[in-house]
Amino acid sequence: MNSISGKIFIDWGAFAARLAPVEVIDEPALVKKRSRDFFWYSPILNEELKGCFGDLVAVPKTVEEMKHCLQVAHDADVPIVLRGGGTGNYGQSVPVEGGLIVETTSMNRILDVGDGFVSTEAGALMADINRALQATGQEMAMFPSTQDIATIGGFVAGGSVGIGSLATGALREPGNLIEIKALSVEEQPQEHVFRGEDVLKVHHAWGLNGVITEVTLRAVASRDWIACMATFENYRSAYAAGFAAASANGIAPKMVSVVDARIVNYFPRLKGHLSDGRDLLACYVPAEDVETLLDLIAEQGGQLELTLGDADREAAGIPHVFEFCFNHTTLQVLKSDRSATYQQVNVPDPSDADALVALREDLGDDVWTHHEFIRLGGQVVAIDLPIIWYSGKERLDAINRTYEEHGCAVFDAHTNEVERGGIHTADYTHLAWKKRLDPKGLLN
Ligand SMILES: Cc1cc2nc3c(=O)[nH]c(=O)nc-3n(C[C@H](O)[C@H](O)[C@H](O)COP(=O)(O)OP(=O)(O)OC[C@H]3O[C@@H](n4cnc5c(N)ncnc54)[C@H](O)[C@@H]3O)c2cc1C
Structure with a gap:
């Protein structure tokens, strides 16, 4: 061979x-x-x-x-x-x-489901974990929109936030990852158990410093989630409504996303369900909060387009609303046109919609913003996952600089080095554990 x-x-x-x-x-x-x-x-x-x-x-x-x-x-x-x-x-x-x-996909057993937690093997698909939790009235504290094909081991090793993070924070925040079991790569691989804060020693290390075999994660009580979509005359209004919904006292959304109208044109499966040419606000809120959200949308000048429980959504033949959000937004565009790409940008002050207007003017027509609101350390923050019409590295660098000049932090999506992307600086704890768990440096 x-x-x-x-x-x-x-x-x-x-x-x-x-x-x-x-x-x-x-x-x-x-x-x-x-x-x-x-x-x-x-x-x-x-x-x-x-x-x-x-x-x-x-x-x-x-x-x-x-x-x-x-x-x-x-x-x-x-x-x-x-x-x-x-x-x-x-x-x-x-x-x-x-x-x-x-x-790892054949190491996929769900080992234990209890009040507030689920333990599984690393190769379990997140959709299967959510299904197992549903039977107990619970769901994962957060999950990516790729849950049908992505494993929990891959999410813990490579992911960061997801649907639910507006309610429960990032994966790395205390209580979300309860325990990780990982093997070393040695003559006799040893099992190491990480609990509490120690989970950060292997979380988001991209599988470079140990082989995750089992994880125990936080589960939360499931709600009767209603997907709401509203459209706005301009991006500023959609964004301001998004921030208001994400931070309102009487609403407990698990996801709030704002998508530029030009991106929405690339959502053929929503054609006929949304008014054309308008910027989109998409949210998941508990059924009991829908009325408050609708009032907020009206106050912010929005037009309600859809409110859907899961059964109605299926009957209408509409995909999960989260399939138009987070990194799925980018995928919807890429399905039609491979010249698109994206970036990952943290917004300095999520409440400042005027600053966003100025930024969008400076970015130019080849950058179409798309924001997700999440909660970090209890505070609502906004991340921008814009569609960028790629015309070369030089222009991409210039776009990154424009973001930075506006005080945004760019977490480069165009690198396969963990330090330059999701983390920004070398994580010396990760490196120390790499030496310990992978002394020959074979994991790559
Ligand atoms: C459309 C789309 C939407 C997405 N949305 C999100 C999102 O909302 N949030 C988010 O965080 N990510 C998101 N992602 C990225 C990705 O889907 C998730 O992080 C996902 O959970 C990765 O799981 P996976 O099983 O596919 O991992 P893989 O891609 O197979 O692996 C990811 C990393 O984990 C390592 N790894 C896998 N298994 C193990 C193991 N057992 N032990 C140690 N290391 C391991 C791999 O080596 C690799 O470095 C998205 C991606 C796409 C394409």
Whole structure:
């Protein structure tokens, strides 16, 4: 068997045999498919990563099988990449060094559901976790819109916030991640258990400093969530209404998103449900808060377009409203036009709609803003995930500078280095644990 990556020249047939009884995938087309994630959102990452492949995929079903994979790779000095659903946006699960891809999706048991928590294996899909919680009147404190194909291990290792974060904060905030079990990559892989604040030692380390096998997460009481969509004459009004809804005392939304009218044109499945050419406010609020929200929308000059419970939504053939929000907004545009890309930007003062108007003027017509409101440390904050019509790195840099000149922090979505993207600075705790849990530096 040849090296698919063109980087690791060992006898891959013999290596695969040593992995038995673990299921392996060696068909080059399938290995190449599992070497990709959603890095193609970024034209820059696409250029850098489109030619990077692993050499073999292992699909362990149990922790024992996972240990065996790690042992064999450790013994042969083979680089390892962990992969859940492969929905990360920064090429985190791309095997840049080649080697073994370990796919976790068969380690997917839900182990325990209790009052305020759920424990699962790392490869469980978040939609399945939410289904298991539903039976107990609960739901995940937050989840990404990719829940149907993304794993909890991938979210804990690579994600940060999601639907629910306006109510419960970021994944890293106290109480959201209760316990993480992770294996080291050594001759005899050891299990390490991280609880409380210690979970941050492996959370958002992109699978570089330990192999997550189990997680225990916060669950919250489920509400009768109603999706509301309203449109506004201009972005300022939609944004101001969004901030008001996110911070109002009498409303407890789990998601508030504001989307530029030009982006809404790329939502064919909402055609006929929304007035054309207007900026969009999309929210999830508990049924008992709908009246208050509708009053707020009217006060802010908005026009109500839809209020939908889940059954009505399904009957109307409309996707989940969260499929038009967070990073799904970008996906809706990319489905029609691959020349779009995006960025991740923190807004300095979420209450200042006038500052946003000035920023939008300076950004120009190739940047279409889209804001999500979330809660960090108890405060409402706004993040902008704009659609950017990509015309080259120079222009992207200029756009980033414009944001920065307006006091915004850019968390670059066009890098596959954890320090330059979601985290901004090197996390020395992550690095220390990498030395300890992955002494040979095989996880990449
Ligand atoms: C349309 C769209 C919407 C999205 N929305 C959000 C969002 O709202 N919030 C958000 O945070 N993200 C979002 N994302 C990014 C991504 O979907 C999520 O972070 C998701 O949870 C990743 O899960 P996954 O199973 O696909 O992980 P993968 O992409 O497979 O892996 C992600 C990272 O985790 C590592 N990893 C996977 N499993 C393990 C393990 N067991 N142990 C150690 N490391 C592991 C991988 O090596 C990789 O570095 C979105 C992406 C898309 C394409």
